[in-house]
Amino acid sequence: MATPTPTPTPSSLTPVPAQLPEVLIAEILKRLPVKTLVQFKCVCKSWHKLLTDPIFTNTHLHFTTPTRIILSRYFKSFLSLPLHPNPNPNPNPNPNPIELPLSLNDAHTYYVKGHCNGLLLLIISDGTIILWNPTIARYRTLPTPSNFKETREVLGFGYDSSTNDYKIVRAPSSYCKLMLKDYNPQIEVLSLNSNSWRKLPEAETPPYFIEHSQQSFYLNGAVYWLTLDDFCTLILRFDLAKESFARVPPPRDDIGRNMSWIGVINDSLCVLHSHQRSYFDIWATRDDFNWEKMITVFKTVDPEPCFSYLDYAPLCFVETGELLMSIRRKGLIAYDPNEQCCRIIALLEDARWLQETVYTDSFVFPEEPSEVDQTGSSSGALTRVISQMLLGFSNAFMSRFAYRADSS
Structure with missing residues (x-):
């Protein structure tokens, strides 16, 4: 005898939102106006960290x-x-x-x-x-x-x-x-x-x-x-x-x-x-x-x-x-x-x-030296290198994506 299919419950029908990669989030955010991004700083800690990173603010200037x-x-x-x-x-x-x-x-x-x-x-x-x-x-x-x-x-x-x-x-x-x-x-x-x-x-x-x-x-x-x-x-x-x-x-x-x-x-x-x-x-x-x-x-x-x-x-x-x-x-x-x-x-x-x-509206604001995080120069440098790699990867990814879209 076949096992009856269970009746789906409302909780099981709720879709699970897909988590976008951070590089794509950065790629999207850097194209938005400053006043919108100021509000987005309150969304979560990771977005606040990204939107206050000097590398992101400099990248945002180009857009x-x-x-x-x-x-x-x-x-x-x-x-x-x-x-x-x-x-x-x-x-x-x-x-x-x-x-x-x-x-x-x-x-x-x-x-x-x-x-x-x-x-x-x-x-x-x-x-x-x-x-x-x-x-x-x-x-x-x-x-x-x-x-x-x-x-x-x-x-x-x-x-x-x-x-x-x-x-x-x-x-x-x-x-x-x-x-x-x-x-x-x-x-x-x-x-x-x-x-x-x-x-x-x-x-x-x-x-x-x-x-x-x-x-x-x-x-x-x-x-x-x-x-x-x-x-x-x-x-x-x-x-x-x-x-x-x-x-x-x-x-x-x-x-x-x-x-x-x-x-x-x-x-x-x-x-x-x-x-x-x-x-x-x-x-x-x-x-x-x-x-x-x-x-x-x-x-x-x-x-x-x-x-x-x-x-x-x-x-x-x-x-x-x-x-x-x-x-x-x-x-x-x-x-x-x-x-x-x-x-x-x-x-x-x-x-x-x-x-x-x-x-031109911008996020740029050079902090005073005392306000910059100086807890270990090596870890700070590593963070910046990783951030640069992520933004560079996102640029390459989006360029490749655009090329495939044009080819199709």
């Missing part, structure tokens, strides 16, 4: 793109604007900028000195140097160098991949040269891994002085400024690995125009050449030597033409193909290179005081 513009206003709170403005014309287009809280700048003036990988470097007028990640709302107070002159100092900020370290360089200030008797600039470098300043040899001090209100721009292991030499503008570069200054040859200009702006667009170093009141050219280089004209912008088609070439600050291209720009005393506009016309994106109060930063 993120600029998402917003942060506007610093010297004596007011920071504002955040979306990077992808509504393409529909609108006579009253203000997109309601969001205020970013940073209580340390209350009742103090401040300058943004540089930005890199989602981190902003600030000097507050009380003499404090701050490293701030607005996305995860974390900041770190940094030590100050000797004879520090607060917001009038010139600082550059960037990432040194050769040592996996973020560095700040103190450069000569034109304000300090003008206002301080016997000003003798001393080049110093702050390593965030060591949290201490080092003086560089006197031979590394460049014979140029930089305007203190300028931001530095980071690209490919170096920081850049635009400065002046005998009424001629030049590009000054500081190599973060070699810790040395050099001049970058400017783009060729047959009519002898000066550069009036410097920045980073589409992972290229860019400068602006203005032709009197009618138009300006933006030139770009990726190797500091070979320049190509990126775009010509005709100024007279602005909604309310602004003729001073010093008033234009190109920011980035958006999905519509338009060039987003800031115009002093006005706000933000989008320039359509095909139609050669502009539209207003945001009219802002106190626009003449703005500093604009094209910002």
Whole structure:
């Protein structure tokens, strides 16, 4: 006699969830936005460990793109604007900028000195140097160098991949040269891994002085400024690995125009050449030597033409193909290179005081040395090696998976 089949119970019908390999979890998570991942840190211990690992945060950077513009206003709170403005014309287009809280700048003036990988470097007028990640709302107070002159100092900020370290360089200030008797600039470098300043040899001090209100721009292991030499503008570069200054040859200009702006667009170093009141050219280089004209912008088609070439600050291209720009005393506009016309994106109060930063959300936050786990360097190194192997394996696995899918 056949044995009767037992009646399935509800518990036996419940599917057992499959456990994904950790390498695939990492592969999925590194493609998600930062704000989502911040919530996922609370899912379990293994996810928290992964999402706080420096290797993961650096890997995540390669899957993120600029998402917003942060506007610093010297004596007011920071504002955040979306990077992808509504393409529909609108006579009253203000997109309601969001205020970013940073209580340390209350009742103090401040300058943004540089930005890199989602981190902003600030000097507050009380003499404090701050490293701030607005996305995860974390900041770190940094030590100050000797004879520090607060917001009038010139600082550059960037990432040194050769040592996996973020560095700040103190450069000569034109304000300090003008206002301080016997000003003798001393080049110093702050390593965030060591949290201490080092003086560089006197031979590394460049014979140029930089305007203190300028931001530095980071690209490919170096920081850049635009400065002046005998009424001629030049590009000054500081190599973060070699810790040395050099001049970058400017783009060729047959009519002898000066550069009036410097920045980073589409992972290229860019400068602006203005032709009197009618138009300006933006030139770009990726190797500091070979320049190509990126775009010509005709100024007279602005909604309310602004003729001073010093008033234009190109920011980035958006999905519509338009060039987003800031115009002093006005706000933000989008320039359509095909139609050669502009539209207003945001009219802002106190626009003449703005500093604009094209910002990418990130997890990056260099901890102070005392906060880093130093319980056995060999075990820490082993953990990092294993993490690198896992992430490398996941990349190879996903590439192979994609290849098979395409082949089928």
